[in-house]
Amino acid sequence: MGLDIRFPIGMMFTLIGLLLSGAGFFSPDKLSLGININLIWGSILFLFGALMWVSAVKAKGK
Amino acid sequence: MPSQSIHLGVIDYSILVLYVAFVIGIGFALKRQMKTSADFFLSGRNIPAWVTGLAFLSANLGALELVGMAASGAKYGIATCHFYWVGAIPAMIFLAVFMMPFYYGSKARSVPEYLKLRFDERTRAFNSVSFAVMTIFASGISLNALAKLLHNLLGWEYNISLWICSFIVLLYVLKGGLTSAIYTEVLQFFMIVLGFAPVVWLGLRDAGGWVAIKQKLAGVATNPSAYNLADSASTTFHSDAWTSAWKPLIGGPSANPMGIDLFAMIFGLGFVLSFGYWCTNFLVVQRAMAAKDMKAARNTPLVAAVPKMFFPLLVILPGMIALALSATEGKGYQFPKAVIAEAKMSTAIASVRQSVASSADVVSASKTIASAAGTSLNTVKVEELLKAAKADPGTPDAQLAIGIQDAVVNDYDGVILSLVKRYCPTGLLGLALTALLASFMSGMAGNVTAFNTVWTYDLYQAYIAPDKSDEHYSWMGRVVTVAGILLSIGAAYFASMWTNAMDIIQLVFAFVNAPLFATFLLGMFWSRTTGTGAFVGLICGTLASALFHACTLSVGNVPGVKGGYIHNFWTLPSDMAQNFWLASFAFTICFAVTVLLSLSTRRTKSDEELKGLVYSLTPKQTVDQVWYARPGTIGIVLLIVCVILNYIFW
Numbered sequence: 001m002g003l004d005i006r007f008p009i010g011m012m013f014t015l016i017g018l019l020l021s022g023a024g025f026f027s028p029d030k031l032s033l034g035i036n037i038n039l040i041w042g043s044i045l046f047l048f049g050a051l052m053w054v055s056a057v058k059a060k061g062k
Numbered sequence: 063m064p065s066q067s068i069h070l071g072v073i074d075y076s077i078l079v080l081y082v083a084f085v086i087g088i089g090f091a092l093k094r095q096m097k098t099s100a101d102f103f104l105s106g107r108n109i110p111a112w113v114t115g116l117a118f119l120s121a122n123l124g125a126l127e128l129v130g131m132a133a134s135g136a137k138y139g140i141a142t143c144h145f146y147w148v149g150a151i152p153a154m155i156f157l158a159v160f161m162m163p164f165y166y167g168s169k170a171r172s173v174p175e176y177l178k179l180r181f182d183e184r185t186r187a188f189n190s191v192s193f194a195v196m197t198i199f200a201s202g203i204s205l206n207a208l209a210k211l212l213h214n215l216l217g218w219e220y221n222i223s224l225w226i227c228s229f230i231v232l233l234y235v236l237k238g239g240l241t242s243a244i245y246t247e248v249l250q251f252f253m254i255v256l257g258f259a260p261v262v263w264l265g266l267r268d269a270g271g272w273v274a275i276k277q278k279l280a281g282v283a284t285n286p287s288a289y290n291l292a293d294s295a296s297t298t299f300h301s302d303a304w305t306s307a308w309k310p311l312i313g314g315p316s317a318n319p320m321g322i323d324l325f326a327m328i329f330g331l332g333f334v335l336s337f338g339y340w341c342t343n344f345l346v347v348q349r350a351m352a353a354k355d356m357k358a359a360r361n362t363p364l365v366a367a368v369p370k371m372f373f374p375l376l377v378i379l380p381g382m383i384a385l386a387l388s389a390t391e392g393k394g395y396q397f398p399k400a401v402i403a404e405a406k407m408s409t410a411i412a413s414v415r416q417s418v419a420s421s422a423d424v425v426s427a428s429k430t431i432a433s434a435a436g437t438s439l440n441t442v443k444v445e446e447l448l449k450a451a452k453a454d455p456g457t458p459d460a461q462l463a464i465g466i467q468d469a470v471v472n473d474y475d476g477v478i479l480s481l482v483k484r485y486c487p488t489g490l491l492g493l494a495l496t497a498l499l500a501s502f503m504s505g506m507a508g509n510v511t512a513f514n515t516v517w518t519y520d521l522y523q524a525y526i527a528p529d530k531s532d533e534h535y536s537w538m539g540r541v542v543t544v545a546g547i548l549l550s551i552g553a554a555y556f557a558s559m560w561t562n563a564m565d566i567i568q569l570v571f572a573f574v575n576a577p578l579f580a581t582f583l584l585g586m587f588w589s590r591t592t593g594t595g596a597f598v599g600l601i602c603g604t605l606a607s608a609l610f611h612a613c614t615l616s617v618g619n620v621p622g623v624k625g626g627y628i629h630n631f632w633t634l635p636s637d638m639a640q641n642f643w644l645a646s647f648a649f650t651i652c653f654a655v656t657v658l659l660s661l662s663t664r665r666t667k668s669d670e671e672l673k674g675l676v677y678s679l680t681p682k683q684t685v686d687q688v689w690y691a692r693p694g695t696i697g698i699v700l701l702i703v704c705v706i707l708n709y710i711f712w
Contacts, residue, residue: 003091005113005245009252012084016077016493023073023489030487032264038489041260045493048256 004060010053017046067217068483074492081253081496082230085503088249089234089242099535102239103515104171104352109241111358113248115365118349120247120501121508123254124204128377128501129211133474135374135381136397137291138320139279139304140711141311142381143374148332150370151704153340154363155697161341162350162693163683164586166359168674171351173344174520180585180675182593182666183524188600190520192574193344194513198546199567201509202553208502209554215479216495224554227499231506232547236540240352240515243507247349250500255369257497258376261478264485265383269390278386279304289389289397290440290472291319293618304382307711321617321636330642334649338579345512356683360693367700371707384477395484398476400437402467410435411462418451435466443469506550513546514539565623569611576645577603577652584656589669589676595660603652610647616640 021042028036070078096102134142170176174193178186209224234242269275280301286292303310303318310318311327340346340363350362388397402410413434417427428444447465451457482494518538523530527538557563581600584591615626616634625640634640672679689695 003088003095003245005088005248008084008088008091008245009249012080012249013252013256015080019073019076019080020489020493030489032485032487032490033268035264037260037264037485038487041490041493045256048252 004056006052006056006059010049010051010056013045013049014053015049017042017044017049021046068215068491070216070492070495071488073489074495077489077492078496078499081500084249085246086230086234086237088245089237092238092242092245095241096237096239096536099518099532099539101241102536102539103511103518105239105241105244107352108354109244109352109358111353111361111365114244114349114353114358114362116251116369117244117247118346118362118366119370120251120254120504121243121349122346122505123251123501124200124505126204126207127505128254128258128498129207129475129478131374131377132381132384132478135378136385136472136477137381137474138318139283139382139385140307140374140378141318141320141322142378143307143707143711144327144331146370146374147307147704147708148327149336150340151367151700152332153336154367154370155700156337157341157347157350158360158363158367158693159697160677161582161586162360162363163356163680164675164677165347166351166353166356167680171519172515173342173347174516176675177581177585177596178520178524180667180672181591181596184597185581185593185600186520187525188597189578190516194516194521196571196574197345197509197513197516198549199553199557200571201506201546201550203557203567204502204505204509205550206554206557208499210558211479211498220558224551227502228506228547228551231503231510232544235507235510235514236543239539240348240511243511244349244352246507247504250504251369253500254497254504255376257493257500258380260490261481261485261494262376262380262383265380265387265481268393268485269383269386275382275386276305278389279382282385282389286319287440287442289385290399290443290469293441295442295445304385305711307708309712315635315639320638321634322639322642323635326639326642326646330646334576334579334645335642337583338575338577338645338649342578342582343575344516345508348512348515357687361696364693364696364700371700371704380481381474381477384481395480398473398480399470400473402435402437402470406434406436407463407466408459410466411459414447414451414462414466418448418455421452424448431466435470438471439466439469440471510543510546510550514542517542517546562623569623572641572644573604573607573611573648576607576648580649580652580656584653584660585676587677588660589672589679590660590665591656592660592663592665593667594663595656595658598659599652599656602655603648606651607644607648610644611640614640614643 019042020038024030024036024039024042028039030038095106100106131142165173165176168176168179170179174186174190177189205224205228208227209220212218212223213220234246238245266272282289282291283299283301283303286297286299287295299319300310300313300317311322311324315321315323350359353359353362384395384397387393387395410431413431417430424441424445427448428439428441431444432439447462447469450465451462482491486494518535522538523535557567577600580603581596585596611625612628613626613630614632614634615621615624615630616637616639619625621627621630624637634643669679674680
């Protein structure tokens with residue numbers, strides 16, 4: 001296939017992850033049940049995106 | 063409804079815009095690959111199984127599913143999981159193990175085309191026309207629901223939401239055809255899961271975990287009328303009615319909030335409806351047919367079955383969380399319901415006082431008060447209110463107002479959004495809304511791509527313009543993609559203008575879908591089935607479902623669009639029971655007529671012609687896979703996991 005879908009998925013989630021964790025970092029008063037959910041979930045999305053990215057790069061190298 | 067509205071921040075809009083940019087970007091990136099009509103309609107058959115598998119799941123997941131499953135979770139509890147564990151997993155495994163070899167191996171380009179190869183043009187024409195009409199209405203209903211939701215929630219203009227959302231889908235499907243629909247469906251799958259997971263996680267934390275939820279729902283089950291969940295004050299269930307998947311079903315229709323018996327659940331939903339949908343609906347089967355080889359095609363439904371099995375956690379659990387929270391003092395969570403405006407409230411209060419004075423009977427009093435309040439009311443609550451008002455004629459207006467507001471029926475469809483509002487600060491809010499939008503777009507793109515293929519190959523090429531060049535069909539595909547979107551928009555307006563439209567459309571779906579699996583089952587596994595038998599059987603099955611509907615009614619409904627308009631021979635305990643029994647009846651009629659007619663008509667296709675189309679006439683494939691990688695083995699493992707899940711929540 002011409003396009004490895006993991007690239008766009010990875011790119012989109014790293015970007016959204018950065019946005020979200022950035023929002024959590026700069027406005028730590030926006031809490032949900034006392035948790036800075038933007039920071040936590042943003043980081044998780046970032047990690048997920050990075051993983052997708054890495055696996056796509058690895059597959060391309062083969 | 064201003065009380066529902068949410069304000070989005072810059073971050074929320076940024077996430078939304080990022081998502082839209084990527085979805086459209088994928089369409090444009092794939093544009094170069096769209097050379098022949100096969101690229102556009104069939105993705106050139108070169109996609110790996112994990113991609114087609116997730117797309118298989120995503121295409122089926124419309125916006126209505128996210129909203130509706132949470133609603134059912136609150137209304138019926140964990141029994142809603144049967145739509146997944148009973149109503150999907152076994153059929154998906156059956157598709158992979160037994161049916162996919164014929165769909166993929168026959169080189170048919172669509173499900174209706176398989177019917178033509180196996181039987182004749184008549185069955186194909188019937189199936190492709192009914193399928194094309196249904197996909198348009200399905201995407202129209204979903205589009206209408208989404209635009210309404212965006213309007214109520216964000217205050218966006220209904221028409222603008224409708225056209226913009228459709229335009230985005232149009233853009234990427236037009237550019238990248240089926241491939242771009244499938245690729246974006248994968249992206250949307252992750253968006254949906256990762257967008258809703260934090261809401262469920264926070265909800266679970268808030269409610270105090272599964273054990274606490276179970277405890278609260280036990281209280282709800284024994285006194286459902288206090289939560290507007292019952293139409294009669296005497297209705298009460300066993301304490302595990304919301305939290306146990308099978309025990310309330312075994313107790314019979316009166317022991318579970320769904321009003322369903324075991325036979326209707328297992329045969330009606332688990333066999334007829336489920337196999338009829340997952341094994342014959344081109345919307346999902348098309349994803350598997352786009353896989354790169356037979357192995358990937360058979361693995362497609364198996365890949366999809368894994369997340370499907372655990373989806374209840376994401377879509378049904380929120381409904382149960384919301385119900386548990388509303389039953390917990392001090393959480394400050396109010397189950398969503400319409401708020402009566404002040405002006406209407408004063409007429410409703412006057413109407414209560416008048417009903418007390420005239421001592422009207424509860425049902426008619428309830429109706430008058432409800433029409434004054436401009437919303438539906440729970441009869442049990444109205445009865446209590448009238449009793450209290452009668453006992454103490456000096457009850458102040460303010461107290462009556464509280465009573466009337468409390469009697470307003472639950473807005474189950476608002477459950478998921480009430481949780482999003484409760485837990486999502488700006489940022490996460492944008493993510494959750496994007497997930498909702500993604501679920502809608504994946505469903506609509508699924509419908510549009512299935513529609514354009516069936517139209518172009520099964521109707522246009524077959525009956526209107528055969529023997530044209532490949533460029534011509536490619537062009538037609540693009541034209542019909544635009545037409546399909548415009549028709550969906552038309553269907554959305556149709557559904558929004560007429561309150562009964564939804565009921566009627568869903569009814570037609572049920573009539574057409576119910577008998578379908580009998581035709582496929584006999585066609586694939588009995589070589590004696592003839593074209594005439596299949597066609598007449600299918601027509602009889604469809605008519606039988608319409609007849610069944612006209613002769614039965616469920617409790618609490620009046621003859622009309624809900625059935626019983628010829629004569630009410632059988633009153634069923636719930637709409638759902640009526641639907642499941644209808645399917646069982648239609649399937650049986652279609653099966654019987656097809657068998658009888660096939661035995662009394664001559665076969666028109668030789669054994670040689672049916673090779674690759676019928677199980678017994680197709681030589682067994684030499685398997686080059688190790689035993690544990692074979693679809694059969696994976697299917698058995700998945701079934702075992704599914705049984706374990708059922709056992710845990712027995």
